[in-house]
Amino acid sequence: MAKIDREIAWFNRLKIAVGQIDVKLGDFNGNAEKIIAMTKKAHELHCNVVVFPEMCVAGGLPFDLLERSDFVRSQISALKDVAGRVGKIVAIVGFVDRRVEGQDINLYDSAAVIFDxxxxxxxxxxxxxAHDGFDERRYFTPGEPSEPFKVNSVPLGILIGDEIMQRDASKRLVEKGASLIIAPMASSFRVGRSGARALEVADLASRADVDVLVANLVGGQDELVFDGASFAADPLGQVLWRAPFCEDGLFVAEIPQPAGxxxxxxxxxxxxxxxxxxIRDFVVKNGFSKVxxxxxxxxxxxxxxxxxxxxxxxxxxxGVIMPSEVSAPESAEDAQKLASNLGIETRIIPITPIYGAFMEGLREHFAGKEPGVAEENLQARVRGTVLMALSNKLGRLVLCTGNRSERLVGYATLYGxxxxxxxxxxxxxxTLVYDIADQVNSKAGSEVIPQRIIDKEPSAELRPNQTDAESLGPYESLDPILEGYVDEGKSFEExxxxxxxEDAIRNALSRFMGSEFKRYQGPPGPRIVSxxxxxxxxxxxTKAVEAWFARRLWES
Structure with a gap:
């Protein structure tokens, strides 16, 4: 008999809501107000329990902010404010605890169970x-194993974050009598990860013979995107309920999930x-509104x-359009068409006179040298200077437009x-950039992004008739090589x-190894596929690449 048909199932005795909350790191009062508002709404919906994600009072993964005692203490103060305003509903809230234990001050990744x-x-x-670059062992002390507790006669256990992936932890709570394990979590997005996360936990629920409810964080934090997608799984390994993906809100775990x-x-x-x-969270949480x-x-x-x-x-x-003497006429036309489709403001600032002033100032220093990469990159740097000047004057954040493929092979200009x-x-x-562009147009039912932009040969347009392919080869070949080497750790031979x-491998890997200094200096961006x-x-x-790597690239 399927779990969903059992009269003793937790969802027949409890009504649980998940506060899938988008919080801001360090905004303790703002985070607390959102938690309180969602708790009140859950109570109005006659829920018995409301669950919030891991470290949500802090606002996400604090990293070295945890070394600031004032940060941790202020966050605990906000939690106490939350507790004092929770009524007749059980609220499970993720936070960072701080305790003086003997001569030590220890921090814990904790969940508070609040009632009345x-x-x-x-x-x-x-x-x-360790996950998402966050080494818990550096900051936290491991706590003692917890005991189940009952709400409406349902024995609940709590495991925090990726503890739910540990079979022994789940098994121990089940042996103590837990019939439902609740997991406040802060797990970030990577392509395929949210679906895999649910399936992995569902498999664990089956092996541990227990129901599981995961409440995941949502929102952007620098390189991390917490995708929400909270869910419930049963002892048969079924995912019975899912909250929306990448959406902030209070969601009641209704089982069976309503159609639609x-x-x-x-x-x-x-x-x-x-x-x-x-994009939204990085811009807004860093005090900007326009880009x-x-x-x-x-x-x-x-x-x-x-x-x-x-x-x-x-x-x-x-949108700022900055044509030069080597820009194809259709490039500005396509940019204007895109801007019109989107309804965004544009400014056209030709870079030729600015570039000419630079070249005049450098004329005697460039004398006797053939024109080449320096002159090409100077065009990109003029454009970068224009964008940053407008940023300073208008108070807008500049969004860098480079993609992963270019970043990994250094096909970009520093300070440009x-x-x-x-x-x-x-x-x-x-290659994924093109897929997303096609998706945008398909979803809109029209050419939001002009088809000519999608179809044209990619080019940096820093010299006449330049194309990306003449330097990098086709992206359809480049991207799988980079994925194999960077993400999968494959060797040249593999x-x-x-x-x-072979030539494509040599080109890609030599460019990758020679451009680390650029990646050190690039702006942050969200982890998507890595x-x-x-x-x-x-x-x-600084490394002796030729001793173990470059010889393989260039030997015939």
Missing amino acids: GRIRRVIDKNTLG QSRVQDEVEDVRQALCLA IVGLSGGIDSALVATLAAQSLGAENVL DMVGGFAPLSDVPK LLEAGHD RVTASERRMPL
């Missing part, structure tokens, strides 16, 4: 690990939604402008097209064995 104006118990995370509320997963659409959430995008007439800037308009509103996006405060596509491969072209965030990568700049 008081914190009734505090449950600590027992199994610490279940969600069909679409990876490309998931990426689009995650990018919009990342600037340099519009080249190419696919990357077109997609960034589109996502910015979707996430912030067209009225808050300024790499300028900006946030780079939405920095972990989006070029890439060859996988069927990739297994680790950019800040988690620890590749040294």
Whole structure:
């Protein structure tokens, strides 16, 4: 008999809501008010329990802010304010606890169980690990294993974050009598991860013979996008209920889930939604409301402008078109058409006179040298200077338009097209950029992004008739090589064995190894496809590459 038919199931005795909340790191009072408002709403909906995500009072993953005692104490003070305003409903709230224990001051990744104006118990995370660049063992002390407690005669256990992935932890609570395990969580997005997360927990629920309810954080935090998608699973390994993806709100775990509320997963659409959430939260949480995008007439800037308009509103996006003598006439036309489709403001600032002034100032220093990369990159740097000057004058954040493929092979100009405060596509491969653009148009039922932009050959337009392919090869070949080497750790030989072209491998890997210094200096962007965030990568700049790597690239 399916779990959903059992009269003793928790959802027949409890009504539980999940506060899938978008909070701001360090905004303790604001976070507390959102928690209180959702708790009151849950009570009005006659819920017995409302569950909030891991560390939600703090506002997300605090990293080294946890080394600030005033940060931690202020957050605890906000939790106490929340507790005093909770009525006849059980609220489970994730926070960071601080305790003086003997000569030590210890921090814990904890959940407070609150009822009727008081914190009734505090449950600590027992199994610490590392995820999303956040090493829990560096900051926290492991807590003691917790005991189940009853609400409306239903024995509840709590496991925090990825503890729910530990079979032994779930088994221990089941042996203590828990029939439902609740997991406040702060798990971030990566392509395919939200679906895999639910399936992995559902499998664990089956093996542990227990119901599980996961309450996940939502919102953008620098390189991380917490995607929500909270869910409930049963002992048969079924995912019975899912909360919306990348959406802030209070959601009642209704089982069976009402028709029309279940969600069909679409990876490309998931990426689009995650990018919009990342842009909105980075811009707004950092005190901006408006952005600037340099519009080249190419696919990357077109997609960034589109996502910015979707996430912030067209009225808050300024497109800057900066043609030069080597720009194709249709590039400015395509940029203007895109801006018209989006309804965003544009400004046209030709860079030729500015570039000419630079060249005149450098004329005697460049004398006797053939024109080349320096002159090409100077054009990109003039554009970067224009964008940053407008940013300073207008108080708008510049969005960098570079994609992951370019970033990994260094096909970008420092202090040029790499300028900006946030780079939405920095972990989006070029091939996926095209997929998202197609998705945008398909979803709209019209050419939001002009088809000519999608169809044209990518080009930096820093010299006549330049194309990306003449330097990098086709992106359809480049992206799988980069994925294999960077994400999967494949060697040169293994890439060859996988069927990739030898010259393409040599070109891609030599560019990758020679451009680490650029990646160190690029703006942050949301993790989308990479297994680790950019800040988690620890590749040294200074290294004897030729001793073990470059010889393989260039030997015949």
